Amino acid sequence: MELNDQLPALQVVVPLLVAPLVVLLQPRGLAWAAATAAAATSLLIAITLTGTVLSQGSVSYEMGGWSPPYGIALSVDAFSALVLLVVTGAATAALLAGRNSIDQQIEPQRQPLFYAAWLLALAGLVGIVIAADAFNIFVFMEISSLASYVLIAGGPDRRALPAVFKYLIMGTMGATFYLIGVGLIYMMTGTLNLADMADRIGEVADLKPVLVAAGFITIGLCLKAAVFPLHVWLPNAYTHAPHMITVFLAACATKVALYVLIRFEFYVFQPNMETHQVRFSLILMSMAVLAIVVASAVAMFEGHIKRLLASSSVAQIGYIALGASCITAAGVSAGVVHMFNHALAKGGLFLAIACLATRCADLRLSELRGVAKRMPWTTAALVVCGLSLIGVPGTAGFISKWMLITAVLGQGTWGWLLVAVIVVSSLMAVVYVWRIVESLYFGAPVETNTGRQEAPLQLLAITWLVALLNVGFGLFPQLPVTLAEQAAVLLMGSAA
């Protein structure tokens, strides 16, 4: 038995086991170091698994040697490998960078518990991605959600509490809807394993319970993924969370729910249910277009920099959903690449905001005027990631927008309208990123003290690393694009 064969299990086990250990590490710094080491180990495992997937194809793992459909299976294919990279990468970057920011926001005696919750959230998110079993996905989803409620409420801002309460209610509703859907499918097929389910659901696909299950699962996961108009929990939760938690969750939490949605739709429902494609595409596409237009418009008028970017996140989720709703290989791969690229852009932006927050207490745009003179490196990193968010050529954001436009053009006459939506919303993104740049660079400074006051080096270095990755994956997009195209072939192959 080699260690390499155990990697899929270790991916979940490492953060899950280190979490209770971290609680015991009382001296300051030690808890941080242990949590960061665990996250970095997960990232290494994810990278190794991606390498294996690229060279040898999908990896599957039987828990305890019990073979599916009776045992519990884990599986890693190109799609899950990409999402694993996003999740573990975001956790590692945020933990590595976040020490000063977390010291500032969380009292020392609560820090070990805070890091433990963080590792539990990581274990849950990774577990969702790697599980090949519908009920395990539910359990991991709740582990990650419960941990992230704790994380968001952990900061000093009291407005986080009502926001978390709303998130808790809506998140639990979403998970329960998903549970109802899974229950109905189990009732009809007698299995929870996704591959087995895809095989068996064909015989009963025209019965009402399966249709109801599809509805419950889609709506439940859309709630978790904050697809417009089910996104109302997101802006407040992201705005008032501790800054490093915003970095972590904005980069990966909603994307993991979208991952489950795409996997369920393309793997289980579409190959087996007639007319499901049309229905799914129509509903998801209209929600996606609304998300893109409305959320971008809202972002143009937001006055708080974190809330502005949170609204923009809702719009970006719309892009991913739009790609998936095309039901073509090009559309799906565009959506999947955008998951990766948006995580880079938004993660970088929120890291830069964490840098700003170490020096500025108030993050409203009106209070941030002229900060560029005090923190030139931070604001420069923010601009680079902002350009990637807009989709300027040479940045990662451009690659996915370009793939998305190519994909929607294949949609016939409607395609041009969708292209118009993407172009208009990109212009809106120019407007809201410009509003940030304008107040940071051209506003009259609020404070008279104009001496250099950069963010702590550790934080700034990781921020720049992510900003440079935005450019790097813009110039050399092979890795995400190859994985996404393989993922699309896998997903569409089962749909065809």
Next chain:
Amino acid sequence: MSLLEMLGYYNYCVFAIVLSVGMYGVIRKTNLIKKLIGLSIFQSAVFLMYITMDKVEGGTAPIIQAGVEDQIFSNPLPQVLILTAIVVGVSTLALGLALVVRLNELYGTIEEDEILDAD
């Protein structure tokens, strides 16, 4: 579907009603504790659905007894699943109540509209 057939699905009807009652509570009530009660009712409905679907007529717990042949067993898997879901539900409720305690400490109220007005 005739009335008699509907009555045959008695448990599922109760499931639908309890689910709606819970959802009404979550959406309509402004008191945060009442919202959580609604959420709990909402989740309990799902437990009922899972327990209903595993029931086999005449079936008992899956324990092999000496000397008893042809015993019919109910499906134990949904019961195990729902045991997990109950644990998840309890932890969610506990976390929700802890949040309400903190909210009450910081805002001095547990009415949603008063909290929203306070900021």
